[in-house]
Amino acid sequence: xxxxxxxxxxxxxxxxxxxxxxxxxxxxxxxxxxxxxxxxxxxxxxxxxxxxxxxxxxxxxxxxxxxxxxxxxxxxxxxxxxxxxxxxxxxxxxxxxxxxxxxxxxxxxxxxxxxxxxxxxxxxxxxxxxxxxxxxxxxxxxxxxxxxxxxxxxxxxxxxxxxxxxxxxxxxxxxxxxxxxxxxxxxxxxxxxxxxxxxxxxxxxxxxxxxxxxxxxxxxxxxxxxxxxxxxxxxxxxxxxxxxxxxxxxxxxxxxxxxxxxxxxxxxxxxxxxxxxxxxxxxxxxxxxxxxxxxxxxxxxxxxxxxxxxxxxxxxxxxxxxxxxxxxxxxxxxxxxx
Amino acid sequence: xxxxxxxxxxxxxxxxxxxxxxxxxxxxxxxxxxxxxxxxxxxxxxxxxxxxxxxxxxxxxxxxxxxxxxxxxxxxxxxxxxxxxxxxxxxxxxxxxxxxxxxxxxxxxxxxxxxxxxxxxxxxxxxxxxxxxxxxxxxxxxxxxxxxxxxxxxxxxxxxxxxxxxxxxxxxxxxxxxxxxxxxxxxxxxxxxxxxxxxxxxxxxxxxxxxxxxxxxxxxxxxxxxxxxxxxxxxxxxxxxxxxxxxxxxxxxxxxxxxxxxxxxxxxxxxxxxxxxxxxxxxxxxxxxxxxxxxxxxxxxxxxxxxxxxxxxxxxxxxxxxxxxxxxxxxxxxxxxx
Numbered sequence: 005x006x007x008x009x010x011x012x013x014x015x016x017x018x019x020x021x022x023x024x025x026x027x028x029x030x031x032x033x034x035x036x037x038x039x040x041x042x043x044x045x046x047x048x049x050x051x052x053x054x055x056x057x058x059x060x061x062x063x064x065x066x067x068x069x070x071x072x073x074x075x076x077x078x079x080x081x082x083x084x085x086x087x088x089x090x091x092x093x094x095x096x097x098x099x100x101x102x103x104x105x106x107x108x109x110x111x112x113x114x115x116x117x118x119x120x121x122x123x124x125x126x127x128x129x130x131x132x133x134x135x136x137x138x139x140x141x142x143x144x145x146x147x148x149x150x151x152x153x154x155x156x157x158x159x160x161x162x163x164x165x166x167x168x169x170x171x172x173x174x175x176x177x178x179x180x181x182x183x184x185x186x187x188x189x190x191x192x193x194x195x196x197x198x199x200x201x202x203x204x205x206x207x208x209x210x211x212x213x214x215x216x217x218x219x220x221x222x223x224x225x226x227x228x229x230x231x232x233x234x235x236x237x238x239x240x241x242x243x244x245x246x247x248x249x250x251x252x253x254x255x256x257x258x259x260x261x262x263x264x265x266x267x268x269x270x271x272x273x274x275x276x277x278x279x280x281x282x283x284x285x286x287x288x289x290x291x292x293x294x295x296x297x298x299x300x301x302x303x304x305x306x307x308x309x310x311x312x313x314x315x316x317x318x319x320x321x322x323x324x325x326x327x328x329x330x331x332x333x334x335x336x337x338x339x340x341x342x
Numbered sequence: 343x344x345x346x347x348x349x350x351x352x353x354x355x356x357x358x359x360x361x362x363x364x365x366x367x368x369x370x371x372x373x374x375x376x377x378x379x380x381x382x383x384x385x386x387x388x389x390x391x392x393x394x395x396x397x398x399x400x401x402x403x404x405x406x407x408x409x410x411x412x413x414x415x416x417x418x419x420x421x422x423x424x425x426x427x428x429x430x431x432x433x434x435x436x437x438x439x440x441x442x443x444x445x446x447x448x449x450x451x452x453x454x455x456x457x458x459x460x461x462x463x464x465x466x467x468x469x470x471x472x473x474x475x476x477x478x479x480x481x482x483x484x485x486x487x488x489x490x491x492x493x494x495x496x497x498x499x500x501x502x503x504x505x506x507x508x509x510x511x512x513x514x515x516x517x518x519x520x521x522x523x524x525x526x527x528x529x530x531x532x533x534x535x536x537x538x539x540x541x542x543x544x545x546x547x548x549x550x551x552x553x554x555x556x557x558x559x560x561x562x563x564x565x566x567x568x569x570x571x572x573x574x575x576x577x578x579x580x581x582x583x584x585x586x587x588x589x590x591x592x593x594x595x596x597x598x599x600x601x602x603x604x605x606x607x608x609x610x611x612x613x614x615x616x617x618x619x620x621x622x623x624x625x626x627x628x629x630x631x632x633x634x635x636x637x638x639x640x641x642x643x644x645x646x647x648x649x650x651x652x653x654x655x656x657x658x659x660x661x662x663x664x665x666x667x668x669x670x671x672x673x674x675x676x677x678x679x680x
Contacts, residue, residue, distance in 0.1 A: 234604070243621075244621075249604055249607055249608050252604055252605055252608065261603055261604075261605060262603075262604040262605060263601035263602060263603060263604060264601060264602040264603075264604050264607070264614075265599055265600075265601060265602075266572070266587055266590055266599075266600040266601060266602050266616075267590055267599060267600060269587055269602070269614060269616040270587050270590065270616040270617065270618060271616070271618075272616060273615075273616045273617070273618050273621050274615075274616045275613060275614070275615050275616075276602075276607060276613070276614040276615075277611075277612075277613050277614075278604075278607040278608035278609070278610060278611045278612045278613075279608065279611070280608060280609075280611050283581075283582075283611050
């Protein structure tokens with residue numbers, strides 16, 4: 005390996021206003037900071053694109069500080085250690101780290117997490133099914149919704165990074181799973197992933213289609229979507245239903261506040277849970293076991309949309325936030341960083 | 343006893359539109375149906391006035407059929423058995439029954455519930471603290487909110503039939519209790535009932551007063567109120583807060599749909615529970631033990647607003663639905679029915 009002195013990075017040109025646009029960001033060449041003895045140098049393989057980043061870019065995220073204009077877009081990636089003085093993460097280790105959207109990064113050795121994925125599964129699984137989206141799905145299904153055998157579980161954004169795992173976990177518990185997707189192409193994807201039925205939200209009569217797909221109503225609902233989707237599903241809750249709020253697309257995109265109809269919650273004697281994945285780190289070992297097993301046995305297969313090159317990141321993010329992606333969105337920076 | 347042949351009853355003249363008005367109902371004389379061998383004749387002592395009746399009168403209740411114009415207003419009362427062929431409910435027994443708003447009623451013997459209240463406590467306790475409102479409070483506190491020692495519990499409609507019991511139960515668990523009331527007179531009542539602080543909703547700066555009353559934010563919230571109250575409290579939830587939706591005053595009075603801000607629920611990682619008391623009948627024995635003990639030991643005292651005579655029922659109900667009542671609203675029909 006030759007240590008690079010300058011690296012490429014994706015920087016913020018303009019804060020997103022409404023749906024993110026391709027040219028909200030641009031690729032630039034930037035210096036690589038010097039590596040201290042407690043740092044590792046990482047070569048980025050795959051970037052993870054995630055909806056929560058929109059609020060970080062817009063400066064409206066609850067916890068994260070806003071990115072400066074001209075600053076590197078933050079984000080997680082799977083990367084390989086190219087230089088290290090720390091024996092716990094030697095050169096060659098595959099890790100997940102908060103590198104931001106760039107080709108190389110220098111980060112503290114203690115801030116990287118070695119990746120362990122089942123043999124034959126891509127390291128990028130650590131960004132999706134075995135990463136934060138997968139843990140979100142695991143916590144939603146196993147801690148909040150807890151579907152029983154034969155219960156009906158509806159998953160919105162059903163083929164996305166969270167949804168695909170949630171569906172597989174619910175089926176592993178013996179539940180019937182119904183996908184809500186944003187297009188008929190994604191509905192086909194959902195059936196291919198193993199969902200028992202799939203409904204395209206927003207189509208004429210979609211709530212009727214949902215009713216036919218859920219003849220015994222909806223026992224569990226994992227929500228990652230907009231107001232109309234939320235209202236359409238909540239109207240069909242069974243008594244004692246459970247709802248996990250995992251993502252509010254309207255709010256991410258600044259389209260206004262999402263609300264829950266309190267009368268519907270009362271009438272269904274429902275439980276609604278606000279899901280923030282950071283609260284559920286204690287589930288990590290059980291999650292890795294369970295989802296690793298599903299990946300090995302074919303109960304879950306990776307559903308990724310791969311884009312090539314840092315230059316594709318802006319368009320890929322716009323596509324994700326418009327809901328046009330097909331699976332977990334990954335930007336491949338370098339398939340074999342050395 | 344002489345069996346009465348005609349009895350007085352309160353009948354519906356006009357469905358409430360918005361806030362109920364005194365002359366939505368009127369008192370009339372009606373026939374007493376003949377008593378079969380499986381029926382008991384009841385002399386009504388006290389009527390229970392409850393908010394859910396508004397939707398029954400308006401014909402918008404989820405479960406109950408609408409009352410016909412000219413029909414007797416339905417409702418629960420505490421009554422004495424005046425004639426009976428059933429040895430399990432002999433003449434003289436105090437019972438709770440669905441008599442409707444009338445002086446006497448003939449109902450199936452199996453549909454009455456003998457009252458057991460601690461010595462020295464009025465039988466009307468069976469309509470409030472030891473009745474459905476009390477059970478609602480018990481289920482909300484013990485099954486949904488489960489406040490821990492030192493946690494902050496906010497109760498809206500804090501001095502009403504449900505609220506007064508909820509506050510006492512929360513204090514018995516070691517929680518700090520903060521009342522939200524509709525007037526400064528009721529705030530004084532709340533402090534007299536044992537709340538640690540009381541805030542008058544709707545007053546200028548009331549959310550600031552709530553913040554000062556809850557310096558460590560709100561861990562548990564029992565909601566029986568309007569949209570502004572809900573929004574004001576939810577903005578101050580702590581992480582992992584629990585919310586029980588027990589009553590939606592806007593919806594009872596037809597003032598539109600109450601909504602919950604989904605982003606706030608997510609940010610607080612909150613749990614929201616829709617409460618319908620019928621689901622919690624299994625708690626009845628534990629509830630009677632716990633609230634009976636509080637009544638005996640002074641941890642809870644009956645907080646009743648008593649009106650005299652069937653003629654006062656319309657005005658009392660209008661007052662209740664406008665939120666002007668001071669405590670559980672009871673209409674005394676006959677203090678000693680024989």
